[in-house]
Amino acid sequence: MAEITLEGVTKRYPDGAVAVRDVSLAIADGEFLILVGPSGCGKSTTLNMIAGLEDITEGTLRIGGQVVNDKAPKDRDIAMVFQSYALYPHMTVRQNMGFALRLAHVDKAVIKEKVEEAARVLDLTGHLDRKPANLSGGQRQRVAMGRAIVREPKAFLMDEPLSNLDAKLRVQMRTQIARLQRRLGTTTVYVTHDQTEAMTLGDRVVVMRGGIVQQTGSPQELYDRPRNLFVAGFIGSPAMNFLPAAVEEDRLRTPLGDLPLDDRLRAALARRDAPREVIAGFRPEHFEDAALVDPERGGATVTVTVDVRESLGSDVFVHFALEGGAAAAEQLAELAADSGLADTGAGGPEIVARLSARTRAREGERLRLWLDTAQAHVFDPATGDNLTLPGHPRDTAAG
Amino acid sequence: MSTSPAQRRRIARWSVVNTAVVLYALFPVWWIVALSFKDPATLSDGSFVPRRWTLENYRGIFATSEFTRALVNSIGIALISTVVAVTLGTMAAYAVARLRFPGKRLLIGTSLLIAMFPPISLVSPLFDIERFLGLFDTWAGLIIPYMTFSLPLAIYTLSAFFREIPWDLEKAAKVDGATPAQAFRLVIAPLAAPGVFTTAILVFIFCWNDFLFAISLTSTTAARTVPAAIAFFTGSSQFQQPTGSIAAAAVVITVPIVVFVLLFQRRIVAGLTSGAVKG
Numbered sequence: 265m266a267e268i269t270l271e272g273v274t275k276r277y278p279d280g281a282v283a284v285r286d287v288s289l290a291i292a293d294g295e296f297l298i299l300v301g302p303s304g305c306g307k308s309t310t311l312n313m314i315a316g317l318e319d320i321t322e323g324t325l326r327i328g329g330q331v332v333n334d335k336a337p338k339d340r341d342i343a344m345v346f347q348s349y350a351l352y353p354h355m356t357v358r359q360n361m362g363f364a365l366r367l368a369h370v371d372k373a374v375i376k377e378k379v380e381e382a383a384r385v386l387d388l389t390g391h392l393d394r395k396p397a398n399l400s401g402g403q404r405q406r407v408a409m410g411r412a413i414v415r416e417p418k419a420f421l422m423d424e425p426l427s428n429l430d431a432k433l434r435v436q437m438r439t440q441i442a443r444l445q446r447r448l449g450t451t452t453v454y455v456t457h458d459q460t461e462a463m464t465l466g467d468r469v470v471v472m473r474g475g476i477v478q479q480t481g482s483p484q485e486l487y488d489r490p491r492n493l494f495v496a497g498f499i500g501s502p503a504m505n506f507l508p509a510a511v512e513e514d515r516l517r518t519p520l521g522d523l524p525l526d527d528r529l530r531a532a533l534a535r536r537d538a539p540r541e542v543i544a545g546f547r548p549e550h551f552e553d554a555a556l557v558d559p560e561r562g563g564a565t566v567t568v569t570v571d572v573r574e575s576l577g578s579d580v581f582v583h584f585a586l587e588g589g590a591a592a593a594e595q596l597a598e599l600a601a602d603s604g605l606a607d608t609g610a611g612g613p614e615i616v617a618r619l620s621a622r623t624r625a626r627e628g629e630r631l632r633l634w635l636d637t638a639q640a641h642v643f644d645p646a647t648g649d650n651l652t653l654p655g656h657p658r659d660t661a662a663g
Numbered sequence: 664m665s666t667s668p669a670q671r672r673r674i675a676r677w678s679v680v681n682t683a684v685v686l687y688a689l690f691p692v693w694w695i696v697a698l699s700f701k702d703p704a705t706l707s708d709g710s711f712v713p714r715r716w717t718l719e720n721y722r723g724i725f726a727t728s729e730f731t732r733a734l735v736n737s738i739g740i741a742l743i744s745t746v747v748a749v750t751l752g753t754m755a756a757y758a759v760a761r762l763r764f765p766g767k768r769l770l771i772g773t774s775l776l777i778a779m780f781p782p783i784s785l786v787s788p789l790f791d792i793e794r795f796l797g798l799f800d801t802w803a804g805l806i807i808p809y810m811t812f813s814l815p816l817a818i819y820t821l822s823a824f825f826r827e828i829p830w831d832l833e834k835a836a837k838v839d840g841a842t843p844a845q846a847f848r849l850v851i852a853p854l855a856a857p858g859v860f861t862t863a864i865l866v867f868i869f870c871w872n873d874f875l876f877a878i879s880l881t882s883t884t885a886a887r888t889v890p891a892a893i894a895f896f897t898g899s900s901q902f903q904q905p906t907g908s909i910a911a912a913a914v915v916i917t918v919p920i921v922v923f924v925l926l927f928q929r930r931i932v933a934g935l936t937s938g939a940v941k942g
Contacts, residue, residue: 317834338840350831354853363849364839411839421838 266328266418267293273323275309283309285475294449298466300456302602306475307455308423315421316340328418343412347424349404351396358392361410382410402433419451459499471495493648494595502548502616506591509544518544519588521566523637532642532652543591545641551617554632564635573627582617582625595648698910706907720911732884733892740802741870744809749863752817760825778815786879800882808876813866824858864924889916
């Protein structure tokens with residue numbers, strides 16, 4: 265049990281490449297912190313530096329108040345769960361789980377007791393004398409977890425521990441990890457590229473991009489108040505819709521149609537040297553079938569042609585394409601590249617709206633959509649900054 | 664399970680091919696074995712099976728110390744060379760597979776160069792060097808060149824095995840509290856064992872079979888190994904060819920190799936690393 269503090273931690277490789285730049289984080293005792301970002305964003309490198317598997321080029325790392333920059337992994341008293349599980353194939357489950365204790369010269373009877381206790385918690389009791397090769401993926405994952413918990417370390421470090429499981433098992437294990445962490449109350453740093461995992465598991469989420477922390481906050485905070493285009497586009501599924509928009513007097517001219525500016529947006533765009541060309545962002549759930557909305561409510565109404573209708577039972581997703589160019593920004597291009605969508609976006613922008621199940625929208629037909637402009641975000645295309653945030657982001661490092 | 668005519672034809676065709684290959688491979692072996700059991704009178708009768716079986720040839724080679732001494736030399740020299748080459752090779756291969764260090768490419772290049780160098784071109788310089796250093800006709804005089812020529816082979820095979828071992832295992836061991844030495848001893852080495860044994864067999868066979876160095880760098884029974892000693896066999900009279908004795912000696916030196924391979928073959932279990940990572 266300990267807090268972990270990173271102060272200006274930087275990782276620079278001998279060839280000059282910077283994997284992690286000036287990361288400062290204070291992880292409280294017992295906190296569940298998620299590092300999330302696309303591949304190559306430095307999240308795993310950060311975790312490896314906390315574990316001691318990679319050297320820290322600059323900055324200070326403290327675990328439990330002690331500077332551990334130069335300590336070997338074995339002297340840091342942390343446990344790690346690897347994406348590949350990294351179980352020792354020549355040892356049984358029992359030996360795998362007890363390996364760390366055996367190295368620490370813990371009494372054999374105590375090891376047996378602790379391993380059996382952990383096996384009971386993880387439902388592995390029947391498999392203790394089997395080799396990893398004879399276990400299923402989910403069981404291997406649990407052994408990897410067991411190996412971490414028997415040690416009762418100061419902190420758990422988890423490097424995409426669920427990404428090798430199939431979808432259903434992943435959801436199940438996600439809940440189990442959350443429950444286990446709450447029960448043990450051990451400080452946990454969890455790396456993932458899956459924003460759903462990040463949103464559901466963490467007390468706090470750190471979004472990284474290109475080795476730089478983009479935003480740190482609770483999942484809800486990141487969702488409601490993304491600091492820039494990258495965070496806005498990364499967090500949320502389906503992702504936020506982005507549209508190029510031109511500010512004209514009292515309107516926002518977008519491919520969706522002209523939208524009236526309310527006081528909030530007007531204030532945001534009047535601030536400092538706000539650009540005239542911006543990127544507007546709308547979450548899918550900020551659309552609704554206009555027929556189902558109280559006409560008295562503010563917002564804007566636009567008419568679109570429905571391309572695809574996906575019914576999920578509780579909601580209906582409506583996809584439609586718009587004329588005109590798509591929103592272009594460096595951070596959006598990076599997101600598209602990461603999700604593999606970079607070369608599918610031919611033509612105009614694609615919009616996803618999440619409507620109530622009661623909607624009458626049908627494919628190929630015109631639909632009047634209501635849009636909650638009070639929830640809209642406006643971003644500066646050059647810097648990616650969210651112009652609608654109350655206190656303007658001062659500590660957002662420029663990408 | 665019933666077999667269709669097409670399947671049966673295929674099975675028949677492969678059986679014929681396999682039998683032909685096996686016969687072709689084993690014919691010389693059987694010929695040597697048959698020769699070793701023939702007595703001098705029927706030695707050159709061309710018969711495929713000895714007409715009169717005798718152990719005379721075997722008694723003959725073990726009667727003097729010439730052959731037994733060579734056998735001791737062979738076993739000793741091959742074993743020591745194997746142990747040293749595999750030990751050094753394991754360490755070098757681990758470094759090659761795991762670490763980035765200056766001169767790594769040079770090291771790999773040099774070892775490849777040594778492996779490709781025709782030994783015959785080195786025999787005369789080695790002869791002079793060993794005479795000068797007093798290593799000529801000693802065990803060390805053979806162990807050193809054997810080691811030199813088998814190390815590249817050892818490094819190559821072993822580094823391939825080390826590369827197969829997921830690096831995460833080592834990281835996991837370190838995080839679990841192992842020192843680098845413990846991680847190597849308790850996690851990496853047991854997983855590399857099949858590779859080590861494979862390499863050991865290859866190196867042992869190389870040393871055991873060598874004739875060139877053995878004949879060039881020895882002069883007496885002090886260090887002469889069996890392949891060289893066989894060349895010095897003489898018949899019971901000046902006019903008799905020592906064919907029978909040579910055949911018997913050849914059979915005798917084949918036995919340890921077969922034993923060695925059978926012994927370690929059981930340790931070469933493929934897929935020992937399966938289950939370490941999701942596969």
